[in-house]
Structure formats: structure tokens, C-alpha cells
Amino acid sequence: MAPQSARRQPFDVVMTMVRPPHATQRIFFPVRGTPIMRSHFFSCRLFVFALMVLMCGSFKSLADEPFAPADVVELLDGADSAEEALNAMVAASNAGDDQAAMLLVDPAIRPLLLPSIAIERYAIDSFLLKTGSFGEDENYRGGLLFHFTLRDLVCIRSIKLLETRVVDDKRVVFTVLTTENINHEENPIHNVRTFLAIQRSDRWYLFRSFGELTMLFAGSLVLQDTNEPVTFLKIHARCDDSENRENADNEVEYLIPIELIHEHLVEAATAPEIKESNQLARKLKRYYDSIVNRTKRGDYETRSELEDAMDPIEDWADILSGTTASLAPGLIEFAKKHGLKPEPN
Structure with missing residues (x-):
């Protein structure tokens, strides 16, 4: 077994940068101009591209066989059974098809994921668009630090079913490796x-914590915006003196039953501010798509012109970056009602 210090943990940061002491926010975004500190969104060009690593899943047994071919999968809005929904999600994830995967996420939960996915797409795609159109920026020193909701949505390659727990005739909990x-x-x-x-x-859908939700449940100080965070889940890492089930590298334990967390989030997703965030996320995508099309037809002659066109999007992304954090107050009260206590930092 590899030493604990050498093993990649679920929330490790892969980075080749030195973060200055004033950079305290959770997101670094590749944009131009002078560094600006914002409430939830930190934009600058002083860092090297960095990625937040989240735990990902996969669909096969633990035998180190080649992964199944990542073919194009059928777009299915839900599935005929709980088991088929799980299988379809794994197939979509293995294929890297986020649209197919999202159609298997509970529709009531999707509004909580779409704002952070919109930011993630824009962050990466706009960086590639500018580089592809005008070459590498010699002044670029920056990057982004994300919790990667989109990446977490399609990280699964294979699974092995460990346990099945029937909650009632409309809910089933699967524990998988x-x-x-x-x-x-x-x-x-x-x-x-x-x-x-x-x-x-008559359709079955899935829920688990993805991306920023995982960080929120794990007690992120930034996302919960408190010195006394509440932890909803724990990540048990394998170490030299203990092992997880099936000798897994990490095991996720929900401290409140996942079906109760899901019920709370379904209600939270109906809040007016969540609806507004989703409207803004759609506006961001549509506006960015128009910029891509205008870039293709040659409307922008310089990098600066292209970046000027993107300025409104950066303001919208700033707003959207607070969506997940807005769930924290309600979640903390929910946790207290179920016996979880804040953990002073």
C-alpha cells in the first residue's frame, strides 16, 4: 500500500502555482486585467491553470480489465427501473456524455447543478477559444480552481454493486464501489x-452529491461561510492502520440518510434565487455561444476585442458562483434538526 502522504485524496488540488496571501476565494478564473477580489469569485491572470480533483466513479468490477468502450449512448429521460437508471448513468458517464448523464439526475435537483456547470463550461471553453483564436497569451499567469460539478457528473467509468436498501416503493439506495x-x-x-x-x-432518476454540493456537505468553510461548519458527509481515506470496504481508497459516509438530504434539497431548489440563477446560467450560455459564432466569422481581430465581448459574462459568472453557497444556511438548520452539531474551526 502506498504511503498515505503519497496517495491522491478526493479533494486534492493539482496545481503548479503559488497562491498569494490575499487569494482566499474558492475560484480562480482565467481572465485579463488587474486582480479583483469578489465575494465569491476571484478573477486574475497571476496563476497557472489548476484543477480541483473530485472523487469519480466507474462501472465495472475491480478486476483491472479494460474499460468498456465509451460509445455514444441513447438520450434517456430517466429509466424504467432504479437499476436501469444506475446502469444508464454509468454508461453515460463512461462515454463522457454529460447531457445523457444530466437526464438521469432527478429533475428536481438539476437546478442546483446547472449554475456551477455553466461557469465551468465558460471558464474552460473561453480559455481554449482565446488560445485557439489568437495563440497563447504571453502575459497569462492565471488559471482556475473549481470543484468541478460537470467533471464529477461524468467521472464514473465502472461500478460494482455492494448493497441495495429499499426506502419505500419509490426510493432505493445503492451503495457501489x-x-x-x-x-x-x-x-x-x-x-x-x-x-x-x-x-x-413512471420514470426513475438518481441523486448523489456532485461537485460543489460535495464540498458543501463536507463542511467547506468558504461554501458554508461560517467558522462553525456542519459536516453532512465524511470521506474515509484508506490508511496504513485501517481499510475501507473492498479495500477502497475512499469511502463516502452520509451522516444523515441520503434520502432525507435529498428531500431538503428538492425543497431548496424551488427557491426564487435558484430559479433566477438558472435563468442567468441559460443567458450566460446563449451569450457565450453567440460570441463563439462571431469569433468563427471573424468579428474580433484581436484578443482584447474578444475579451471585451466577454466582460458581461464574467459579471454573470461572479453572481452564479454564489449559488451553491446560498444553500448553506438552510442546510445548517436542517442538520441541527437531525442532531448534527457545528464543528468550530
Whole structure:
């Protein structure tokens, strides 16, 4: 077994940068201009591109066989059964098809994921667009630090089913062992995760914490914006003196049953501010798509012109970056009602 210090942990940061002492926010974004500190969104050009690594899952047994071919999958809005929903999610994730994967996420939960996904797409795609159109920026020193909701949505490559728990006739909890490859590393890692399957009408959908939600549940000080965060889940890392089930590298334990967390989030997703965030996320995507089309037809002659066109998007991304954090107050009260206590930092 590799020493604990050498093993990649779920929330490790892969970075080749030195972060200045004033950079305290959770997101670094590749933009031009003078560094500006914002409430939830830190924009600058002083850092090297960095990526937040989240635990990913996979769909196969632990035998180190080649992964199944990542073919194009059918777009299915839910599935006929809980098991089929889980299988379809893994197939979509293995194919890297985020649209197919999102259609298998509980529709009531999707509004909580879309704002952070919109930011993530813009952050990476705009960087590539500017580089592809005008070459590398010799003054660029920056990057971004994300919790990668989109990446977490399609990280699964294979799974092994460990346990099935029936909550009622419309809800089933699956505990699975995942296999995942992160950051082009040669050796995969294995994690124990929990999925909740939910029936809506005659279709089945899935829920688990993705990306920023995982960080929020894990007690992120930034996302909960408090010195006394509440931890909803714990990540048990394998170490020299203990092992997880199936000798997994990490095991996710929800401290409140996942079906109760899901119920709270379904209600939280109906809040007016969440609706507004989703409207803004759609506006961001549409505006950025128009910029891409205008870039293709040659409307922008210089990098500066292209960056000027993107200025409004950066303001919208700033607003959207606070969406997940806005759930924290309600979640903290919810946790207290279920016996969880704040943990002073």
C-alpha cells in the first residue's frame, strides 16, 4: 500500500502555482486585467491553470480489465427501473456524455447543478477559444480552481454493486464501489459511493452529491461561510492502520440518510434565487455561444476585442458562483434538526 502522504485524496488540488496571501476565494478564473477580489469569485491572470480533483466513479468490477468502450449512448429521460437508471448513468458517464448523464439526475435537483456547470463550461471553453483564436497569451499567469460539478457528473467509468436498501416503493439506495481514473494517472482509484434512485411518475432518476454540493456537505468553510461548519458527509481515506470496504481508497459516509438530504434539497431548489440563477446560467450560455459564432466569422481581430465581448459574462459568472453557497444556511438548520452539531474551526 502506498504511503498515505503519497496517495491522491478526493479533494486534492493539482496545481503548479503559488497562491498569494490575499487569494482566499474558492475560484480562480482565467481572465485579463488587474486582480479583483469578489465575494465569491476571484478573477486574475497571476496563476497557472489548476484543477480541483473530485472523487469519480466507474462501472465495472475491480478486476483491472479494460474499460468498456465509451460509445455514444441513447438520450434517456430517466429509466424504467432504479437499476436501469444506475446502469444508464454509468454508461453515460463512461462515454463522457454529460447531457445523457444530466437526464438521469432527478429533475428536481438539476437546478442546483446547472449554475456551477455553466461557469465551468465558460471558464474552460473561453480559455481554449482565446488560445485557439489568437495563440497563447504571453502575459497569462492565471488559471482556475473549481470543484468541478460537470467533471464529477461524468467521472464514473465502472461500478460494482455492494448493497441495495429499499426506502419505500419509490426510493432505493445503492451503495457501489467505483473505479476511476483522475488526471491521466496510470493507476485507477476505487471509492465507495451512495446513490439514491427516485421514481417520478413512471420514470426513475438518481441523486448523489456532485461537485460543489460535495464540498458543501463536507463542511467547506468558504461554501458554508461560517467558522462553525456542519459536516453532512465524511470521506474515509484508506490508511496504513485501517481499510475501507473492498479495500477502497475512499469511502463516502452520509451522516444523515441520503434520502432525507435529498428531500431538503428538492425543497431548496424551488427557491426564487435558484430559479433566477438558472435563468442567468441559460443567458450566460446563449451569450457565450453567440460570441463563439462571431469569433468563427471573424468579428474580433484581436484578443482584447474578444475579451471585451466577454466582460458581461464574467459579471454573470461572479453572481452564479454564489449559488451553491446560498444553500448553506438552510442546510445548517436542517442538520441541527437531525442532531448534527457545528464543528468550530
